[in-house]
Amino acid sequence: MELRHIRYFLALAETLNFTVAAKRLNMSQPPLSQQIADLERELSVRLFDRHSRSVALTAAGQVFRRHAEAMLAQAQQAADEVKAIDRGTTGILNVAATSSVLFSGLSTAIAAFKAENQNVEVIIHELSPKEQIERLELHRVDACFLRFAPEEKNFLVTRAWREKVGLIVPPGHRLASRKSVRIASLRDEDFVFYRLPDSAFATHLQSLCVQEGFAPRIIQQVVESFSVVSLVSAGLGIGFVPETVGRNSAAKVKYLDIIGSSPTADVHSLMRNDATALARRFVAFTTH
Amino acid sequence: MELRHIRYFLALAETLNFTVAAKRLNMSQPPLSQQIADLERELSVRLFDRHSRSVALTAAGQVFRRHAEAMLAQAQQAADEVKAIDRGTTGILNVAATSSVLFSGLSTAIAAFKAENQNVEVIIHELSPKEQIERLELHRVDACFLRFAPEEKNFLVTRAWREKVGLIVPPGHRLASRKSVRIASLRDEDFVFYRLPDSAFATHLQSLCVQEGFAPRIIQQVVESFSVVSLVSAGLGIGFVPETVGRNSAAKVKYLDIIGSSPTADVHSLMRNDATALARRFVAFTTH
């Protein structure tokens, strides 16, 4: 049985006239008779009663008609849906990000993307950078968003958006009244830092300090920017955080711009080379 | 798109190897590559990623797979169901009958048939003989059951089962103590009769009386045997009824066998010439 038989069957079931059905199918009548006969022979069931001057569906034919319509509809839907997937206008998108990146604008970007793409479902995976990369390789997620991307891997890396890094200090700290600060002046401070060597961001910040002539005294290592805020707020030390996190945090900390060599915490997106059109569209959407 | 493409696609989706899939499909590898490529070209979507040494479904391919499986399942189910319909082991059967025929055994026959054919649904239409014939012609019912069948029509007529006709009289009637009676002795009685000339049964009974030398004095005409019982029970007259009706009625009447020329009320089934296998099976089932 082929879909051709189904199409022919339905045309005949609707017209109940071989000649008319053949015309509608842009073919001549004999091959239509042939193909219908072939279909009936394969099923070993008569689908049409051919009488003197009338063609009618048998009981079996009536039942077959319902199935035939369903099959053609399914084929049509399959083609439509597959094309939508290919265009990236429908489907499920697994996005991995750290909580601070979600906070820095990714959440709102996701909301906006979903609003523009009603047929897209976005699943957010809040993961550490290391886990993000692992799951990207395993096809568990389609796109990752993190501050510093590893360069060795065979991924598509894009800088999604720029973001400055600033300093946060607890209330009452000697720098709390300042608006900005140079890194060189932080030589004697206690630092809440990102975990070394996991975090490329941490390595970046550390090397910046070294360029300014000192090794930061790290009294605590954490994974998330929000944890830096928490510990700084509690008075354990000072720390570097992305600007959006430092300025908009609910916790009581003072945010200072860094002047001179200003570090960045630009957000980067990662995709596999075989990324779907949906993933590519989303990454393009978030890039500005 | 043809079902062939679907079958090939699924074989490849399962094996992820052109060579192996082709072997499973009993064909060589090149035409399989061709057909998959044709399918992809028609959809204008890549369904498989062919890499160095691996074949994998794309996101679109994964979605297409679900549709493909549904289509093949639908085709299989269509074939199975159509064959079942053709065998008459499944489907909907519309049966028309008079209430007295239902009472005379058709009800229990329907119950038994349904028990043996779990996939058959039987819809009972309780109709007068005249309406039965009309609906049979209109394809509204598939089989009719009545006592006397018209012979002119181009229907398949079968005698389903035999049934004698007897006489019922009210309690206290002069014949109430008799076990049997001759028609000739009913010359001076008042009769509750079936409607003339609608009922072939009525015509038959009337002519029997005439053969015995008198025209029955008809004081009331009704349609149903049960109505004859009701009126006779009320003392309006005597009447002929099928044996099962006369003997098993809840109303208070006396049933007498008829000796000499004994009339019959044999139940006949009617089908159209284009009757379905299900209708034929049911009629065969009820014939004994």
Add this chain to the structure above:
DNA sequence: TAGTTCCATATGTAAAACCTATAGATCAAG
């Protein structure tokens, strides 16, 4: 009875599905 309509059959043609052979590409092993 003649004409018309409509489906089935017969026969030839064109399309396309398939096969064999082979090229091209990649990976594993020597």
Add this chain to the structure above:
DNA sequence: CTTGATCTATAGGTTTTACATATGGAACTA
């Protein structure tokens, strides 16, 4: 780095089959 093995794509020829034209046969109509 080279050789062999493995796997898919392409090329060219063959077979199958879907299709078209022509025609036969049955039934309804005028």
